[in-house]
Amino acid sequence: MxxxxxxxxxxxxxxxxxxxxxxxxxxxxxxxxxxxxxxxxxxxxxxxxxxxxxxxxxxxxxxxxxLEGDGDDPADELVSLLTPREDEVGDGFRTAMLEMKAQSPYNEGVRDRFVEYEEELKTYIEDTVRRGVEEGVFRNDVDAEGTAEMLVALGNGLRTRSVTVGKTDDELRATVETYVETCLVDGDGV
Amino acid sequence: MxxxxxxxxxxxxxxxxxxxxxxxxxxxxxxxxxxxxxxxxxxxxxxxxxxxxxxxxxxxxxxxxxLEGDGDDPADELVSLLTPREDEVGDGFRTAMLEMKAQSPYNEGVRDRFVEYEEELKTYIEDTVRRGVEEGVFRNDVDAEGTAEMLVALGNGLRTRSVTVGKTDDELRATVETYVETCLVDGDGV
The missing domain is CATH 1.10.357.10 (Tetracycline Repressor, domain 2)
Known part of the structure; x- marks a missing residue:
């Protein structure tokens, strides 16, 4: 084929x-x-x-x-990674993915793919957070590994909430932006 | 009956x-x-x-x-609300709940219950965050509503990740603790 x-x-x-x-x-x-x-x-x-x-x-x-990033501003890149793309068809596809996630414990092949996806996402976020700290965009006491773990879980939860209780994409984006601005961005400037 | x-x-x-x-x-x-x-x-x-x-x-x-809280330390209370109780049977039940969440778009009765659950959880977290700010445990620039929205999504995502990629309860707890300590707790004391 x-x-x-x-x-x-x-x-x-x-x-x-x-x-x-x-x-x-x-x-x-x-x-x-x-x-x-x-x-x-x-x-x-x-x-x-x-x-x-x-x-x-x-x-x-x-x-x-x-993931072949273009060296965007690290804060923008985190927001864009964790919120749905504009071309991503909404509810139907996200519901199907949530149904497949719930299959992980029953189906090793499905589980392996989600593990691979989430590990790669986590590594990429970790690198982006480190870059943000080096570039002085993020506070220098930010823990890259813990932040990445948090953000992968948050991305999961936001998509789950869009399926379960009907949160809109704008609401999801606002939540990620609030987190990045209040917990990561260095308020005192470079 | x-x-x-x-x-x-x-x-x-x-x-x-x-x-x-x-x-x-x-x-x-x-x-x-x-x-x-x-x-x-x-x-x-x-x-x-x-x-x-x-x-x-x-x-x-x-x-x-x-939710009939006992006036615990607000930081401890948030961690305890968002991580599984010790008596909560692990993987099997969480998988079943994730399967039911994925039914929300197809079943209004299921959706209504999850909406009610998450709204109440969010309101309770919001009140706990406000109490933490008033008691001087949390920073006074913390936005209670945005934080509550974030934490409800995070709690969702942590449970999803325990099903999909097998995160342990200790890992879930550590992630919530890191968030509460780095983003909410007032490092300069009262």
């Missing part, structure tokens, strides 16, 4: 998850969003479960690309 | 959720943990879905009792 065909199936999986959630998702739902037939999907991926693991790998690859 | 009978069924539901998770839970699983038969459960609660909503109400009642 060439890259274009794979991308097409991954986009179809994304669309089907937004539309149907995780629990009720069928291979037919994915085929309906795709140019490929259901037998073709089974031919390339085996089971639905294997296709969904390939989809999580695809998200990880996209995430790697996103 | 008297209170003892109701308590017995709620404890059985708790046990069955710990054991089986939410997605695969049957009325028979609950009956197996209870002194009551499956037909008796249906007689009192109707469907499994209605029994589970009654269970969420039961958790809300327990939560109200827990």
């Amino acid at each position: 060439d890259d274009d065909a794979e991308d097409e199936i991954m986009e179809a999986t994304y669309g089907a998850l937004c539309e149907n959630g995780y629990a009720g998702l069928t291979m037919q739902d994915i085929a309906d969003e795709s140019e490929k037939s259901k037998p073709t999907l089974h031919y390339h991926y085996g089971t639905k479960q294997e296709l969904l693991l390939a989809f999580l790998d695809y998200l990880l690859d996209e995430f790697h690309e996103r | 008297d209170d003892d009978a109701e308590d017995e069924i709620m404890e059985a539901t708790y046990g069955a959720l710990c054991e089986n998770g939410y997605a695969g839970l049957t009325m028979q699983d609950i009956a197996d943990e209870s002194e009551k038969s499956k037909p008796t459960l249906h007689y009192h609660y109707g469907t499994k879905q209605e029994l589970l909503l009654a269970f969420l109400d039961y958790l809300l009642d327990e939560f109200h009792e827990r």
